[in-house]
Amino acid sequence: MQKEQANVLLLKEIAELLNEGTEMFAMLETALKKFLMGTNFETGWIFFIDEKGRTQLVTHVNLPEALSHNNCHYLKKGGCFCVSSYRNEKLDKASNIIACQRIESAIEANNGSSNAITHHATVPLQSGQERFGLLNVASPNTIRFTDAELALLESVAFQMGSAIKRIGLTQQAQEVALAQERNRLARDLHDSVNQLLFSVTLTARAGVEMSQDALIKETFKEIQQLTQDALTEMRALIWQLRPKGLETGLMEAIKAYAEIVGLTLNVTVSGVLQFPSRIEETLFRIAQEALNNVRKHAGVTEASIYITVTATDILLVVRDSGRGFDFDASEQLLSMGLQSIRDRAKEMGGTADWVSAIDKGTELLIRLPY
Template sequence: MNDHSNITILKEIAELLNEETEMIPMLRGALHKFLGGTKFDTGWIFFINEKGKPELVAQEHLPGALTYNKCEYLRHGGCWCVSRFRNDELKRASNIIECQRIESAIEGEVGDPEGITHHATVPLQSGQEKFGILNVASKNTIRFSEEELELLESVAFQLGSAIKRILLVNEQQEIALVQERNRLARDLHDSVNQLLFSVTLTSRAGIEMTEDAEVKDTFKEIQNLTQEALNEMRALIWQLRPRGLESGLIDAIKIYAEMLGLKLNVTVSGVLQFPSKVEETLFRISQEALNNIRRHAGVKEAEMFVTVAPTDVLLVIKDEGRGFALDPQAALPSMGLQSIRDRAKAIGGSADWVSELGKGTELLIRLPY
């Protein structure tokens, strides 16, 4: 492999990285282009979180033994490269003497390894911030040359910078979204909310000013409907700009339940220390679940259980209200339930329900963190 071809492949990858704005398509595209322009045959990328848990986010040209059962042997088990990364010992591109994941796949006889027995590995990072590792392998190759490892390091540097750029862009978009939510919440509070409040005062005055029973009833109906709309608007404003989350997830959920007129009994097992995205998802799901209880369950009390495990958190919200008949083959009975499922799936979690007419509903949420 000569210097000219190395420069060409690095240039092509740089162009691709500059064009892509989505993380996973960017990683897959760069890996595809890298393998296509070098002597490496296959490759895969792990993202590794703060707890050292690896996640397979991209792979290209894997042999049959490694693609078995949705890449089972790559997704599970331990290996030297991930351990070195966790211990902050993986500083540069390195040859791997043995790989437990590849060895397990070969021993399992689940497919053709196609001559892949060893791989090289390199950390993906930007400055001191580390994201994961890039692994590459070639058929019937135990060791890679210094030139090949140097090229691998150059590509890893490009990928690390691109990953950091996309993370910063996503962070800026999240900040912009929060600012827009706050602006909309202020506008609703200053306009529609105040207008509804004025209508309730006007209808109350109308009740006191007339002696006509029919007119009084009309004003009372207007007052009741307006008060209900006012409660809905306050809940919407609270969803857009939750107050109290800064003092803790459970307190924020309790405050929201109280605002809806619900008594919420909460039981927590474990320490609530989550990434902000998981915390917000738990909060938004709880909001939607409590809204469903207020609107449909016909009860004023609910229970919430939060259980924190080493790798995920389980949220259970249950009531003893009307319940509903759940047909597994049919669409979900409300947009609220679909929203809960979508929020959970967006961060790799799951949402399930147990419900029966007249016997209440139990919502079960599991989110990784």
């Protein structure tokens, strides 16, 4: 009875943690730590598994050296019965796993102690019919866990699944609100500042035509040019806030944006461009920033873009033959534009890299999982 009361209290404390959490991975790590502290389980890790069966190690607690070696290399690579069962939809409750290739590979590599951990228990993380991944736990010198331990594991997994669903819905609501705010700002800029700049351009043009004084004419021409440049910047900003062209396709939107900022764009596509909306917008935003960098810093009016789609990845390359820059991948990026590109790629589980040198142009390489 005392043990049951302790378990109820533990689940209550974990539920409170999960209900308060707003950042997905930090929330799961905190809840997993609390669970391990209140049970006989010693270590645990969580995989997210997407619709295509790809695994992502999102958090882990108290891993032995053998499993944490080289940034958890052996947990991230290889196969396991739990993941295979999950992919085949044969895993619907907490279960003991008889053989784990990941743990076996880590032990065989002999890169540190395994703390006598040879087996683990697993349970799917889900909310209703929606599945998110797996929670795995283990203890030293333990091959099988009791029915009571597995029942407790199922209970905490249910709580985690509900919390993951809650945060997912919250993030969706935030994205909708952000899109609505972007649309509002874009409308306001178009209806106010954009129209004012256009009026100034017309006024300056009229001043050039009406004035007879050469110095005044030159001043009006400079005002006209500066206002035209500001108008181009404003239109580009409006497009960044609300990309109208995406409804006609990603490449059409990118081409239209290149035209707005005054770039001639050479396009090469390999594969079928059918992406989820979030990936499509990420690619568009990255291309926007890359083309902005070409226009502002490369000193050329032409760029090339390549998109290659494979069964697992999307590769986006933006290349120019402009003035280039000194780039050291080991140093922190100084440009906010470049950092923004890297952050957007990272949010989608991808990477962003550059190759550039003075007077030898710049090449941006984006790889996103698909």
